[in-house]
Amino acid sequence: MLAAVQKNATRGDPRSVVKAIDQFCRQKEWAMNVGDEKGCILDSVVTEVNPATVLELGTYCGYSTVRIASLLPSNAKLITLEFNPDYAAIACQVIAWAGLEDKVQLVEGASGDWIPKMKEKFGIETFDLVFLDHWKDRYLPDTKLMEECGLLRKGSILLADNVICPGTPDYLEYIRNSPRYKSQYFKSHLEYTKVEDGLEKSVFLG
Numbered sequence: 001m002l003a004a005v006q007k008n009a010t011r012g013d014p015r016s017v018v019k020a021i022d023q024f025c026r027q028k029e030w031a032m033n034v035g036d037e038k039g040c041i042l043d044s045v046v047t048e049v050n051p052a053t054v055l056e057l058g059t060y061c062g063y064s065t066v067r068i069a070s071l072l073p074s075n076a077k078l079i080t081l082e083f084n085p086d087y088a089a090i091a092c093q094v095i096a097w098a099g100l101e102d103k104v105q106l107v108e109g110a111s112g113d114w115i116p117k118m119k120e121k122f123g124i125e126t127f128d129l130v131f132l133d134h135w136k137d138r139y140l141p142d143t144k145l146m147e148e149c150g151l152l153r154k155g156s157i158l159l160a161d162n163v164i165c166p167g168t169p170d171y172l173e174y175i176r177n178s179p180r181y182k183s184q185y186f187k188s189h190l191e192y193t194k195v196e197d198g199l200e201k202s203v204f205l206g
């Protein structure tokens with residue numbers, strides 16, 4: 001995938017990096033990026049929220065990191081957590097190829113360890129937007145952890161990938177029934193396939 005980016009994408013052009021990865025995944029080898037269809041929904045939410053602070057859980061190869069960071073205002077900050085060193089190394093190079101290293105802080109480590117440190121380590125008060133795309137059984141515990149650490153403010157947006165496939169039943173149950181969130185489901189498809197999947201957008205009400 002990285003070779004495809006370096007071969008087909010233009011340095012400093014995030015959209016060409018996104019396009020190169022989507023082309024590679026459609027033509028050569030499927031990979032679990034959010035993809036182009038759900039990616040458009042992600043883009044519209046990022047544009048609407050226009051966040052100054054973003055947290056991404058699960059960088060993987062950096063596809064959604066590049067999509068999000070390319071839409072952020074100049075002073076905005078995206079922190080992305082990835083605990084697999086190999087994926088982190090690839091993502092670092094993908095983000096650099098897109099020319100977005102100034103907007104992105106890639107942290108190699110587990111969300112459970114780093115969420116409690118966001119304030120002290122990165123001077124983050126609260127996140128305007130959180131994109132959840134890591135192991136599906138971590139969505140709920142990490143959301144509760146963010147609440148406990150005071151990282152969400154009235155109006156913070158959580159956007160969760162794969163709420164249908166692979167599925168995040170405990171997270172959906174919690175977020176849709178909690179009086180502290182207002183949720184909306186965006187129906188789509190599992191990346192590069194015709195299988196149903198979707199994104200759940202939830203506003204924290206405080």
Ligand SMILES: Cc1ccc(Cc2cc(O)c(O)c(C(=O)NC/C=C/[C@H]3O[C@@H](n4cnc5c(N)ncnc54)[C@H](O)[C@@H]3O)c2)cc1
Binds near residue numbers: 084
């Ligand atoms: C049945 C079935 C299987 C697979 C699919 C297809 C499918 C489609 C999708 O869009 C998917 O997002 C997924 C999926 O499993 N995603 C998990 C993504 C993890 C990445 O995040 C990293 N990570 C995982 N937990 C943490 C953590 N705590 N702290 C920091 N990084 C973490 C990992 O190191 C990976 O870089 C799968 C569909 C259906």
Ligand SMILES: [Mg+2]
Binds near residue numbers: 032033034133161162
């Ligand atoms: Mg996903």
